[in-house]
Amino acid sequence: MASSTSRPDGRVRVGVIGSGSIAQIMHLPYLKELDDRFAIGALCDVSPTTLEAAGERYGVPPHARFADYHELCASDLVDAVLVCPSGSHVPPAIAALEAGKHVLIEKPLCYRLDEAEALVEAAREARPRSGAVTLLAYMKRFDPGYQYGQRLVRPLAERGELRFVDARHIHPSNDLYTAHHLVERGRDVPAAVREEGARAHDAAIAVSIGANAPAALRRVFGGMMGSSIHDVYCLNGLLGRPEEIVASEAWDGGRCWSAIFRYPNGVRVNYAWIDVRQVREFTQELACFGGDTRVTITFPSPFLKSAPTIVRVQGMEPPPADPAPYGRPSGEPGWQDPGPAHWEQRVTASHEEAFKREWIHFHACITQGVEPLAGAEEARDDTAFVVEWARATRVG
Ligand SMILES: NC(=O)c1ccc[n+]([C@@H]2O[C@H](COP(=O)([O-])OP(=O)(O)OC[C@H]3O[C@@H](n4cnc5c(N)ncnc54)[C@H](O)[C@@H]3O)[C@@H](O)[C@H]2O)c1
Structure with a gap:
């Protein structure tokens, strides 16, 4: 080579x-x-x-x-x-x-x-x-919390033991999470470059959702590509490729959209992306419901360095061997079996930053021949899905 x-x-x-x-x-x-x-x-x-x-x-x-x-x-x-x-x-x-x-x-x-x-x-x-x-x-996909959740959810999905995923992306204005960073952005992009960029963008939108697509749908399509794409590739890592867009609608001038997707093994995903403007409480959550396990992955704002993705895991313990309380004789009459207990584990997998981990992986791909975690084919399939999704979206 x-x-x-x-x-x-x-x-x-x-x-x-x-x-x-x-x-x-x-x-x-x-x-x-x-x-x-x-x-x-x-x-x-x-x-x-x-x-x-x-x-x-x-x-x-x-x-x-x-x-x-x-x-x-x-x-x-x-x-x-x-x-x-x-x-x-x-x-x-x-x-x-x-x-x-x-x-x-x-x-x-x-x-x-x-x-x-x-x-x-x-x-x-x-x-x-x-x-x-x-x-x-x-x-x-490089986030250690996401990867922790993925190790639990993917086998459930593959065994057909997952029923439903509630996916919420509650999105305040980015400024609320970026203003504290030192960023220099000039306003001196030459007009000809700006105009050429705008022309290419309009042409791409016309090809994908039609030259006469209403402004609200254009906004939705931009938001799906720009932000929902994170959910599309995260869900792909958990469940595989979506099989059907069951329903999809947008409202609030194209600032909010929701959908129901069918994934392999009959899993339904209830999805919402909501622009909450000025409330500084970013929430991106994938709550995955299985028969006897529930796994919820909650991402922080992507602009907070090293803020951890929290994973909550829930399940049931077997019933106690003996319903009598501590210190009382085993089998003492008068103690009804309380049944199995519900448990919940809250996991902070790591404070390792996802953006940093993707660079370390990129280096390993280049210098050690490691297979890239996400390649051009996956991005092509994501593009195809988002175009199809936008086309299927009814704007209210
Ligand atoms: N992974 C994430 O969470 C994440 C977060 C933010 C942005 N992004 C992505 O990163 C990209 C940039 O976003 P941003 O927030 O930094 O935007 P930005 O507008 O702050 O920066 C983009 C820069 O690209 C420059 N630029 C535009 N056209 C160019 C060209 N043809 N050649 C060279 N420079 C050019 C602009 O002048 C600008 O400085 C977008 O695709 C965005 O979706 C990803």
Whole structure:
């Protein structure tokens, strides 16, 4: 295999395309922290102010700062690329793969299925040609709390012992969770770049849900791709692929939506995504109901570093061997059998940050040939599902 590996010291030089909020809050700080594995090789942003601010803070010299992602991808300053601009992530990801770079791609991949297919193709071709790894930055799949819950739920689902999942994503304004972070975002993106981005986005929406889709449905589709995608890939990790969209509706001008999905083995998922605006209480919960086990996975806001995902596990104990209370003779008359007891365990699996764990996994994929946890095919199938879901949604 040619190039596209790490340096002799094992460090992978990363170029970041889109140096905005999530790059500055999570990715760049963790790349810096993981400096035994990574070096920040180059940055790219279409906003000169953002590019300069991030470059100065992370010690990336001016010659390694690019306004055009094609130049970053072609440069020999990087071995791998993080794709996290606004808009579709497919064109920069393909440019990186064609240049023999590994790619870590933030969600959402894109807004139209043909683009997702093009990425699958590019990733397939790049792998034997250059050894390039393609990993989706589906960070909640790397979350230790989610993985703890997954170890309990997935076998239940596979054995047909799960009946129902109540999935709630209660979403306040992101500002309530990001304002305390130090983020530099310039307002100097050239008008021509902004207009081209808007044109491409409109074209993608027209292909996926129709050129005449009402504004509320366009908003829902954007929200499903941008935020519900976390639930789509988390549910996939627990239950497999959805088999049917039983019902789906949106209201409140497209700020809230709910649906019922059927998953394998007859599991029904009752789903809701609710924009609660200004109440700072983010809740993303997957309550999984089995016959004799209940597992509830509750995620914190993604913008709170190292805040743990809590897992609650519930079940029943066998009835006591002897209903007589402590200190009384066994079998004493007058003590009715109290029946089995209900127990509940509240688990904080770890404070390891999901965003950091995905970088460690990416490094292992590149340097040790580990199979990526989430690849282009999965993202393509997620894109197909969300397009189908939006099309099936009745806007009230
Ligand atoms: N995993 C998560 O929980 C999570 C959280 C937030 C954002 N994200 C994703 O990360 C991506 C970026 O989100 P954000 O909140 O940082 O947005 P942002 O607007 O703060 O940052 C995006 C940056 O990309 C730049 N940009 C736009 N087009 C570009 C191009 N063609 N080339 C280079 N730079 C370009 C913009 O100037 C901006 O600085 C989005 O896809 C978003 O969905 C993921």
